Amino acid sequence: MKTIVLGMEGMTLDDLVRIARQGVGVVLTPGAEERIGRAWQLVSRWVDEERTVYGVTTGFGALSDVTISKRDTRQLQFNILKSHAVGVGQPLALDIVRAMMALRVKDFARGNAGVRTETAAAWIRLLNAGLVPVVPEKGSVGASGDLVPLAHVGLVLIGEGEAFFDGRRISGREALEICGLAPLKLEAGEGLAMINGTQAMTAIxxxxxxxxxxxxxxxxxxxxxxxxxxxxxxxxxxxxxxxxxxxxxxxxxxxxxxxxxxxxxxxxxxxxxxxxxxxxxxxxxxxxxxxxxxxxxxxxxxxxxxxxxxxxxPLIHPDSxxxxxxxxxxxxxxxxxxxxxxxxxxxxxxxxxxxxxxxxxxxxxxxxxxxxxxxxxxxxxxxxxxxxxxxxxxxxxxxxxxxxxxxxxxxxxxxxxxxxxxxxxxxxxxxxxxxxxxxxxxxxxxxxxxxxxxxxxxxxxxxxxxxxxxxxxxxxxxxxxxxxxxxxxxxxxxxxxxxxxxxxxxxxx
Known part of the structure; x- marks a missing residue:
């Protein structure tokens, strides 16, 4: 498979079109993997310290003042994907969803999102296998990012939701089986990091x-x-x-x-x-x-x-x-x-x-x-x-x-x-x-x-x-x-x- 390398900078519209419409895959640069790893180490440390970090150890939006216990930080991330997947309307075109996925991986590659390297790798594997999550076209207000459409992508990675593959509409769990993935067990902050961005509007x-x-x-x-x-x-x-x-x-x-x-x-x-x-x-x-x-x-x-x-x-700053x-x-x-x-x-x-x-x-x-x-x-x-x-x-x-x-x-x-x-x-x-x-x-x-x-x-x-x-x-x-x-x-x-x-x-x- 032909691939485009995603790192800190340099992605062009031509790259996006090749990924979205021509089936080209993506890989991370070694530098991107290193940045992602350093950012995750910080998140993990803050959770152990029970530090107040929005969306990691707190609720979301108007519930940001609610403190989440260390015991519940994982459940919080599953809940955000399920509660935010409220999209309606016809599914977005396949090329748009592939572009969304690639752009979210590109965001991860910058090392500011706070996901694990294995989570970024799961997005890449799904994309490169030609599996396309079913994402309803309507429901985003464009801030905080494209929460609703990205939540529908995230559902497939935890074995929920639906995906298109070879012209068929299949369950999220079957989609993961096709590309040899187990459902992701999300860690602190990862659910929010998967959906809090502008990748749907940017893809379209x-x-x-x-x-x-x-x-x-x-x-x-x-x-x-x-x-x-x-x-x-x-x-x-x-x-x-x-x-x-x-x-x-x-x-x-x-x-x-x-x-x-x-x-x-x-x-x-x-x-x-x-x-x-x-x-x-x-x-x-x-x-x-x-x-x-x-x-x-x-x-x-x-x-x-x-x-x-x-x-x-939040934006994780590994250097500082x-x-x-x-x-x-x-x-x-x-x-x-x-x-x-x-x-x-x-x-x-x-x-x-x-x-x-x-x-x-x-x-x-x-x-x-x-x-x-x-x-x-x-x-x-x-x-x-x-x-x-x-x-x-x-x-x-x-x-x-x-x-x-x-x-x-x-x-x-x-x-x-x-x-x-x-x-x-x-x-x-x-x-x-x-x-x-x-x-x-x-x-x-x-x-x-x-x-x-x-x-x-x-x-x-x-x-x-x-x-x-x-x-x-x-x-x-x-x-x-x-x-x-x-x-x-x-x-x-x-x-x-x-x-x-x-x-x-x-x-x-």
Whole structure:
């Protein structure tokens, strides 16, 4: 099995995706194992000394003033997993839960959580065996961390709960038997250390950021293809424009679209036409796409920082031999970034849908109505635009920020929460909606090319068109288009279209 080494720093979104979606395993560095061991020695000593340590020798949340006897410290840790596993809704996707598990192990690797090395090893063994705990999607308020979803992961390690394996839903005990583990006998503080962190929102958000960054590149491609068949100008890609307003994403988007349409016979053919300038959805595409790109880049910075952070409470400090009580479990940084990115990706879909409308509207495109011959008998791409409109409208509803809605919990002890997991979940859904909208634009642009002219488009447009046509044929007569949209979404997610374009014109950033 291929593995990624987890230590103090250095985990990237690419690493997370490989673990979550490609079945890559994880191992700890020797330094991580040493830090975990030193931190556990401190916890064990404090328990022997009957020192007051939150969540180790006390209750949780509003019950933190309740002292737990040395005799009951183990039972306390089992109780926290069971009492906090109150999630509802559909199970989180398998890739999200694998990402959650890897991120929690990454947190352990920093040596601040206070678990034993054998506990960290049990998480790793479960992950590497391909066992995925059943984690209901709803129930986290994003502080103190993602208590509810992480508790459902922890249940499997003590032989409770459920897991997915080879397409089957099995008991936690059977899952442990498959990977040769006995149920964990938790020691002081370990139950809390397993669930007090931001790994659910970070897993969902991290995968959404990765997908959004990939989608932004395809959005540039879709816009470039639409611009060609809508007889748009390349003037809007002139680097001098973007040097005068040097937002980095704007310049990259313009450069991408310029490269994709380079040497286009279509664009050259109308260089001296009477149109003064293009509609905003074409002319301002670098500015709109670029602003979204910059928001996605910001979200990536936040998420990769969170991935390489210690997010529990208490935080054990092996070097000083002490512990610190704080609020690193609070999901505010992730929540704000996810709500911001949610709006940014929604805008990529918004402007794409307006280009789709220009493509299917004969008064705006000069092409056959709804991009099909025998209009009236055939409806062509009429309803594809309806679907895009429905998706962008749905995205607008989900772009309302979750982070502004704090509801106090735990008898007002936890009197401000982030709702960051809600932010991440809705952001993931917005990204998926946007993927479908961009797929519809790509499909319409390819159809428009078939109807338009015998002149050659730009090399990038031609490469994308060829890949699309291998998967989705020209629409001669009405057929079921939902399968075609799904095919194009698969091409976006696999990167096949971009690979072909980059082989033709160089890197699309």
């Amino acid at each position: 958000g991290g995968l959404a950021v990765y997908d959004a960054a990939r989608l932004a590149r395809h959005t540039d491609l879709a816009a470039a293809m639409s611009l060609e068949v809508l007889m748009g100008s390349k003037t809007e890609f002139d680097p001098r424009i973007h040097q005068m307003r040097p937002h980095p994403g704007q310049a990259v988007a313009a450069e991408n679209m310029d490269r994709i349409t380079r040497n286009s016979e279509i664009i050259s053919s109308h260089r001296d036409c009477k149109r003064v300038q293009d509609a905003y959805t074409l002319r301002c595409s670098p500015q709109v796409h670029g602003a979204s790109r910059d928001a996605i880049a910001y979200a990536q910075t936040v998420l990769e920082t969170e991935m390489n952070s210690s997010t529990g409470n 031999g002490d512990f610190l009580l704080g609020g690193n479990f609070h999901g505010q940084p992730v929540a704000l970034a996810m709500d911001f990115m949610c709006m940014a990706v929604a805008e990529l879909a918004n402007i794409s849908e307006r280009r789709i409308e220009r493509l299917v509207n004969p008064k705006l495109s000069g092409l056959p109505a709804f991009l099909v011959k025998d209009g009236g008998l055939n409806s062509g791409f009429m309803i594809a635009q309806y679907v895009a409109a429905a998706l962008v409208s749905e995205n607008k509803v989900m772009s309302h920020p979750a982070v502004v809605d704090s509801i106090p919990t735990s008898a007002n002890k936890e009197d401000h929460v982030s709702m960051g997991t809600i932010s991440a979940r809705k952001c993931r859904e917005v990204v998926q909606n946007a993927e479908n909208v961009i797929a519809i634009e790509l499909m319409c642009a390819a159809q428009a090319l078939d109807l338009f002219t015998n002149m050659q488009p730009g090399a990038g447009t031609q490469a994308a068109y060829a890949v699309i046509r291998k998967a989705v044929p020209y629409l001669e007569d009405d057929r079921i288009l939902s399968k075609d949209v799904a095919q194009i979404v698969d091409l976006i997610r696999s990167g096949v279209i971009l690979d072909a374009v980059e082989n033709a014109v160089g890197m699309v950033r």
